Amino acid sequence: MTASETTARKRRPYAARVPMAQRREQLLDAALAIIDRDGYDRISIDAIAKEVGVTRPVVYGAFDDLGQLLGALLDRQQERAITQLYAALPLDAVGSSPVELVERAVPALHAMLLADPMTWRAILQSGSGVPEAVGRRVDGDRTRVLATVELMISSALPQDYDAELLAHAVIALLEHFGRLVLADPEHFTAERLATSARTMIGAWLP
Amino acid sequence: MTASETTARKRRPYAARVPMAQRREQLLDAALAIIDRDGYDRISIDAIAKEVGVTRPVVYGAFDDLGQLLGALLDRQQERAITQLYAALPLDAVGSSPVELVERAVPALHAMLLADPMTWRAILQSGSGVPEAVGRRVDGDRTRVLATVELMISSALPQDYDAELLAHAVIALLEHFGRLVLADPEHFTAERLATSARTMIGAWLP
DNA sequence: TCCATTTACTACACAACTGTAGCATTCTGG
DNA sequence: CCAGAATGCTACAGTTGTGTAGTAAATGGA
The missing domain is CATH 1.10.357 (Tetracycline Repressor; domain 2)
Structure with a gap:
């Protein structure tokens, strides 16, 4: 096992690439599910990212901040x-x-x-x-x-x-x-x- | 100005000492004021400590954790x-x-x-x-x-x-x-x- | 197959908060 | 005045979340 194989092993596999419009819809669905399950005080960019199985920059690529996301959800x-x-x-x-x-x-x-x-x-x-x-x-x-x-x-x-x-x-x-x-x-x-x-x-x- | 003077200058003056029963009451009043002004999602040990003008260990000296404090407030x-x-x-x-x-x-x-x-x-x-x-x-x-x-x-x-x-x-x-x-x-x-x-x-x- | 574009991840800095061991200060009684 | 008790503060470790620059991977078209 070479060093490059060891390094590659540690990198999380990418989530499936999704067009932006579809990703935004998916993120909104995830936000709604969290609100329903855990309440409004548990909603955060981090929670939404985890719910979908992507990293936070992906969420930030779709919405500027939590306020904008919640506005779109509303x-x-x-x-x-x-x-x-x-x-x-x-x-x-x-x-x-x-x-x-x-x-x-x-x-x-x-x-x-x-x-x-x-x-x-x-x-x-x-x-x-x-x-x-x-x-x-x-x-x-x-x-x-x-x-x-x-x-x-x-x-x-x-x-x-x-x-x-x-x-x-x-x-x-x-x-x-x-x-x-x-x-x-x-x-x-x-x-x-x-x-x-x-x-x-x-x-x-x- | 000696080194000890410099060190003493930097230490925050102690808040007035208060008997435990009175302190507990004061902390509960502060918690209520925060809830009224900012809502339940803004209540925290840190916020209460700041509201009163003491440090967090003082709050923890009166209540084990936030849950216990809120129970007492209730x-x-x-x-x-x-x-x-x-x-x-x-x-x-x-x-x-x-x-x-x-x-x-x-x-x-x-x-x-x-x-x-x-x-x-x-x-x-x-x-x-x-x-x-x-x-x-x-x-x-x-x-x-x-x-x-x-x-x-x-x-x-x-x-x-x-x-x-x-x-x-x-x-x-x-x-x-x-x-x-x-x-x-x-x-x-x-x-x-x-x-x-x-x-x-x-x-x-x- | 190769390359450019598009989308996703890592690592970092920062902020806010929890909880606590150890140290410091204040106050009162002898 | 001094010592002891009681109360208060500092610094630290850890967790969670925000936001982002730079890098990596995936995909589609030539």
């Missing part, structure tokens, strides 16, 4: 979530009563969550552990959703309800029950949730 | 929160209707939050960023509170409401509106919240 995930949300909501039921809407929306949203749990878990755990740039972005998104929900409530319920507070309540409940469904879908079934929602909302209608 | 904060909560809730109103209870509880809870915001902010931001041991403890506490709320609901509302789901909803709403009040107390006033709560709960009563 872009991608947001697009996925919005697509799923619009597919799930009964937007064709324009003239229906709130109770009918709820009876159709709850099972659809329930199925949506379970069809892509990783996406929704990452979104619904966007609490204080997220990097600051991510948190600001998510807060902005939540503000927009809040305004939309507030408009819907204003047109559906009597005027003696505070629409802004109700919108906050609806968002908080959707997020909380989303987390419960993802954690225990057999216990928090679509049927059970729909029944309760119908009963409570029904009591608020004229 | 014990202390939990005791504070429970004391404040029991002082705020109208426990003397045993025979009152749910609407009356709410009308008295909301302003009291509102004032409680603002009387000690740091304590409540640390509790209400106990999301995914917390160290695992803390998260498990908080989850256990939440489960107990949930069971208590579920019992109260079972006795106050008609049987066609799902008490478990409602308990989850109440907890989610209390936490969410707690965060809103801490963030913007002038916008989310006690009066406004009480009015909305009265209207909604009133609609559920026989």
